[in-house]
Amino acid sequence: MASEVSTSVQRALDILIALGAAGSRGDSLKVGEVARAVGREKSQVSRSLKTLAEAGFVDRDPETLAYRLGWRLFTLAESAGNHRLVNIAAPILRQLVSRIGERAHLSVLQGDHVLTVLSEQGSSMIQVIGWVGRSSPVHSTSAGQALLTGHSDTAVRQLLRDARFEPGGPASPKNIDEMLARLARARRQGYAWSDEEFEAGLVAAAAPVVDSQGRVIAAVNVSAPKFRLGRRRDTVGREVRAAADTISQLLQEAGEGTVA
Structure with missing residues (x-):
């Protein structure tokens, strides 16, 4: 039964x-x-x-x-999740879209997957499909890397102990060691960059949003076809990081705690 x-x-x-x-x-x-x-x-x-x-x-x-x-x-849904986070993030994502011209997302961590909770549309005719309400493996996305930057390597190994590391794009990490190496790079540069890890021909940049106690509670990311975004890696990375930092600051000024 x-x-x-x-x-x-x-x-x-x-x-x-x-x-x-x-x-x-x-x-x-x-x-x-x-x-x-x-x-x-x-x-x-x-x-x-x-x-x-x-x-x-x-x-x-x-x-x-x-x-x-x-x-x-x-x-x-009105009583679920962290509406203050979404409300604060929405105009910042729109500003990010206006500067970069590509779709921007806000994502949170759910187990070993990334859940997109907010997405703002870019102006280009060719767009990456909207992902609000959908999830993807944490190991193959820039948002996943950004969300794990606050985890220790030991915690990441524990979280992904059962992960199968099934390939998404041609550059998807094949094992936990490759994943940790990419996380280390993301921590050093302040943003994560995914180059055909999730899907062939797709690149993305993401940066963590932190609460008043320094805990990563969300990630901002921008994704687009490689032919449009690939050559702007540093510029896009800095813009995404600035947007995530702005959301973090506004959350802290509003007295926000952790995401429900």
């Missing part, structure tokens, strides 16, 4: 994540599309969607019969 409940909960979570990803693109999904996205049987997904709809966590369009996240989730 406990196993069945666990499976149902996991299925519901997978469905919400899939709908969230679709929503970030302005899309909604029909039952069959949700089933394909989560790799589950259509009948199982249909039952889960019905339960989620009854609870207000998803909404179904009466004409298209497609689903999207419901308002109940948005009301719950």
Whole structure:
């Protein structure tokens, strides 16, 4: 019985994540599309969607019969996370985007993954896909490196003890030693730089946001195709670091503690 409940909960979570990803693109999904996205049987997904709809966590369009996240989730989100961090970071990210012309993100650490909680759009036609609400392995992203700069090497080894270091991009670190070497470089220069680690042709820079006690609680990063951003590494790195430092200072002036 406990196993069945666990499976149902996991299925519901997978469905919400899939709908969230679709929503970030302005899309909604029909039952069959949700089933394909989560790799589950259509009948199982249909039952889960019905339960989620009854609870207000998803909404179904009466004409298209497609689903999207419901308002109940948005009301719950108002009491989750650190809104002061997001509110302070938003205008700083917009300023960063205006200076660099590329999409900027704010991310936090969740276990051995990075979760993007805020993203501001750049002006270029070719954009890196929005990642709000989505997560990625900490070892293959500039944001992951920035978030771990406050960890000791021993703590990083413990955090990533079960990591499989599956390749993302062609330059993704292959093991913990390579990861630690990149972390050491990020600490020295004040920002992390990812060159085709997460995805081929993609580069990114990230810097840590710290609270009043000097603990890393978030990371600011900018990512873009290598042909646009690659030659501006030092400039972009300094801009990202300055933005992260500004957010840190404003949080400390506001008396902010750690992220919930």
